[in-house]
Amino acid sequence: MPDVVVVGGGPVGACAATLLAQAGLSVTLLEPQPVAAPEAGAATDSRVVALSRASERILRSAGAWPGLAGSRVAAYERMRVWHERVAPFSEGALLFDAADAGEPNLGYILESRLLQWALLDAFRRAGGRLEPLAFAGLERGADALTVRTSGPPLTARLLLGADGARSAVREAAGLPAEVSAYRQRALVANVATARAHELTAWQRFLRDGTLAFLPLADGHSSIVWSVDEPRARQLLALSEGEFAAALDAASDLALGNITLVSERRDFELLRLHAPHYVSERIALLGDAAHVVHPLAGQGVNLGLLDAAALAEGVAQAVRRREDPGSLGVLRGYERWRKSEVALMAGAIEAFDRLLAHGTGPVARLAQGGLALVNRHEELRRLFIRRALGVTGELPRAAR
Ligand SMILES: Cc1cc2nc3c(=O)[nH]c(=O)nc-3n(C[C@H](O)[C@H](O)[C@H](O)COP(=O)(O)OP(=O)(O)OC[C@H]3O[C@@H](n4cnc5c(N)ncnc54)[C@H](O)[C@@H]3O)c2cc1C
Numbered sequence: 001m002p003d004v005v006v007v008g009g010g011p012v013g014a015c016a017a018t019l020l021a022q023a024g025l026s027v028t029l030l031e032p033q034p035v036a037a038p039e040a041g042a043a044t045d046s047r048v049v050a051l052s053r054a055s056e057r058i059l060r061s062a063g064a065w066p067g068l069a070g071s072r073v074a075a076y077e078r079m080r081v082w083h084e085r086v087a088p089f090s091e092g093a094l095l096f097d098a099a100d101a102g103e104p105n106l107g108y109i110l111e112s113r114l115l116q117w118a119l120l121d122a123f124r125r126a127g128g129r130l131e132p133l134a135f136a137g138l139e140r141g142a143d144a145l146t147v148r149t150s151g152p153p154l155t156a157r158l159l160l161g162a163d164g165a166r167s168a169v170r171e172a173a174g175l176p177a178e179v180s181a182y183r184q185r186a187l188v189a190n191v192a193t194a195r196a197h198e199l200t201a202w203q204r205f206l207r208d209g210t211l212a213f214l215p216l217a218d219g220h221s222s223i224v225w226s227v228d229e230p231r232a233r234q235l236l237a238l239s240e241g242e243f244a245a246a247l248d249a250a251s252d253l254a255l256g257n258i259t260l261v262s263e264r265r266d267f268e269l270l271r272l273h274a275p276h277y278v279s280e281r282i283a284l285l286g287d288a289a290h291v292v293h294p295l296a297g298q299g300v301n302l303g304l305l306d307a308a309a310l311a312e313g314v315a316q317a318v319r320r321r322e323d324p325g326s327l328g329v330l331r332g333y334e335r336w337r338k339s340e341v342a343l344m345a346g347a348i349e350a351f352d353r354l355l356a357h358g359t360g361p362v363a364r365l366a367q368g369g370l371a372l373v374n375r376h377e378e379l380r381r382l383f384i385r386r387a388l389g390v391t392g393e394l395p396r397a398a399r
Pocket of ligand 1: 007008009010011012013030031032033048049050051133134135136162163164165168186188224267285286287288294296297298299300301302303
């Protein structure tokens, strides 16, 4: 019997599975979708993620970093953030520079599928068993769970649900989730810009959403443009040339004229919070437990911290010869991560309400406040440490 069954081989499930396998547990990971490494020379996929320093450290601990270091990963050094009320290169824009905090960079931009592949590869190397099966239900026993799948059933002492926002594990475990739609969509595409991105992540808060340009290793940038649903439909209906012109206007030409170099994709934006991450022998991680707005690029970063915190608690329990699926062990994980996630989710909500959609006096204060942060070195350093993900109570793998 495997000690642990992990459902979902996305970045979070694959990371948790790898760290647990490295700790000597027998782990089976269920992921029905095939995942292949991007072919050398292939165009950059348009679904990319920004990873923090804390995530980099976790990936190093998991042995996945060597699979990532290479020509498809951009280390970004600066971040420029401004509200549409001010010009991008004015005093009112906020500039974070890694050098100001004595850091080589602020993090990394890479394709989601490359990250997933590197982690699954690390999992195999750590001796884990990857099964192309889907989770289909569970039955609780006294000392173990029976996990029904699209293939043969499995028994396990601990079941991890890392199967994303629409988690079937969460549902089967009877763990409720509070879900609400932002009524926004994120439009995603890769673009060429007339000006070089200078390894800078650019973000403009607009009255009707946010527009980010993430620098890619191939010299292009990945846009994440969050807008209300009617505007999203309108933008998706435009021709490529019209869409590029709309981007020119929305970016205030901070990077010069824009040309699309990939297809456009769109994602529904959800706000999801599970009041309980655990029950006896079951724990939720990543998007299965919490989904935040992508404007701060924190979803995977939060999920990798979940994975590291959970693996640390479970490995400790096994060393003490405790049952890794016991509620006491899992509650420790829940207490730790729920409070950290709540802090980050609250900050992201405030950014969305005040900077992206705010119109009242408090919003105007916050919009003008970007310049204030700029002028205070200490405050700027604090923001940089937040962006690096090195604040709060970190699992050992992230320190
Ligand atoms: C537009 C956009 C931009 C984003 N940018 C960033 C960013 O810059 N930085 C960042 O940190 N985050 C970002 N995020 C958030 C990030 O993509 C998610 O937080 C992250 O993918 C969550 O990872 P996960 O492993 O928890 O879930 P997922 O990535 O959703 O993976 C879940 C896995 O479970 C599998 N699965 C589902 N059902 C079953 C089943 N029944 N049985 C077995 N397996 C199953 C799926 O096949 C999938 O592989 C962004 C999100 C969006 C929408």
